[in-house]
Amino acid sequence: MNEELEEALDILNAAINNDRYLLNDNQIRTLIDLRNRLLHCNEFSSSDKDRGLFLVAASRVYALRQLDSRKKELTAALPPSTPEFFLYLFMTPANCDALVGDLEERYKLIRKKFGRRRANFWYWTQTVRSLGPIVWAWAKKVSLKPVVAVVGWAVGKGLLGHDGWLAALVELLKKVRS
Amino acid sequence: MAKGDNLGEFEQLILAALMILGSENSYGMTIHEQVEKLAAGLRAVSLGSVYTTLDRLEQKGYVRSWFGGATEQRGGRSKRFFEITGSGELAVKKALRVANNMVAGLKEIGGMA
Numbered sequence: 001m002n003e004e005l006e007e008a009l010d011i012l013n014a015a016i017n018n019d020r021y022l023l024n025d026n027q028i029r030t031l032i033d034l035r036n037r038l039l040h041c042n043e044f045s046s047s048d049k050d051r052g053l054f055l056v057a058a059s060r061v062y063a064l065r066q067l068d069s070r071k072k073e074l075t076a077a078l079p080p081s082t083p084e085f086f087l088y089l090f091m092t093p094a095n096c097d098a099l100v101g102d103l104e105e106r107y108k109l110i111r112k113k114f115g116r117r118r119a120n121f122w123y124w125t126q127t128v129r130s131l132g133p134i135v136w137a138w139a140k141k142v143s144l145k146p147v148v149a150v151v152g153w154a155v156g157k158g159l160l161g162h163d164g165w166l167a168a169l170v171e172l173l174k175k176v177r178s
Numbered sequence: 179m180a181k182g183d184n185l186g187e188f189e190q191l192i193l194a195a196l197m198i199l200g201s202e203n204s205y206g207m208t209i210h211e212q213v214e215k216l217a218a219g220l221r222a223v224s225l226g227s228v229y230t231t232l233d234r235l236e237q238k239g240y241v242r243s244w245f246g247g248a249t250e251q252r253g254g255r256s257k258r259f260f261e262i263t264g265s266g267e268l269a270v271k272k273a274l275r276v277a278n279n280m281v282a283g284l285k286e287i288g289g290m291a
Contacts, residue, residue: 130226
């Protein structure tokens with residue numbers, strides 16, 4: 001078998017034995033070059049079987065490589081996920097989905113126009129600016145209600161301004177726990 | 179009228195944006211854009227504040243919302259559409275009447291020159 005072809009087959013075998021088909025750019029270039037030469041000319045003296053095996057394997061790696069780059073392209077088009085996580089902490093899932101969907105829609109437009117870095121910066125800025133009012137609304141809904149309830153109860157009982165209000169509050173907490 | 183029924187400045191802006199956009203085009207991002215246009219750079223508007231205000235207005239009964247279909251452009255997430263209700267329109271009209279009275283009063287003393 002031609003030495004060049006034998007070397008290429010070794011690379012391919014190593015790549016196929018590796019689950020993730022990790023090849024560096026030079027190896028891929030060599031394989032694609034060889035594959036094209038094998039497809040279009042008869043300069044190799046190896047048997048038809050070897051050529052066939054090589055072509056099948058090379059096509060497989062080539063297809064995987066293309067799939068991989070498509071995957072990378074798709075992943076790179078998505079906005080960063082960390083700011084999205086912060087929004088999910090403080091909003092209901094349906095509301096958050098609507099807001100993140102709006103941000104993603106605009107992110108893709110900005111990315112097309114100004115590139116990934118600026119689009120990421122815009123996304124982060126929008127999220128940080130949005131977090132203030134969202135956290136405040138969440139705090140009002142979640143945290144302030146119990147506080148208002150306790151203060152209301154204390155006022156009702158006439159405990160505010162009374163020395164024993166703290167003891168009464170502790171007693172109330174004990175009752176609630178039990 | 180209870181104090182909670184009065185509209186704040188930002189709430190007025192949001193309701194005005196909803197009236198301008200109509201129910202078919204009113205979702206988070208378009209409302210945000212319209213409010214920014216109406217605010218004319220005089221105040222900062224974030225998408226989060228738009229959503230929290232819309233939620234508050236919905237609780238007051240001035241706005242109703244529903245979810246539309248998911249699209250690929252939005253990563254498979256659905257749009258939340260908003261529409262102003264009859265009582266919402268009434269509240270805006272009341273707020274405008276108060277604003278008009280203020281303008282007329284200021285004009286009388288030459289304060290709008």
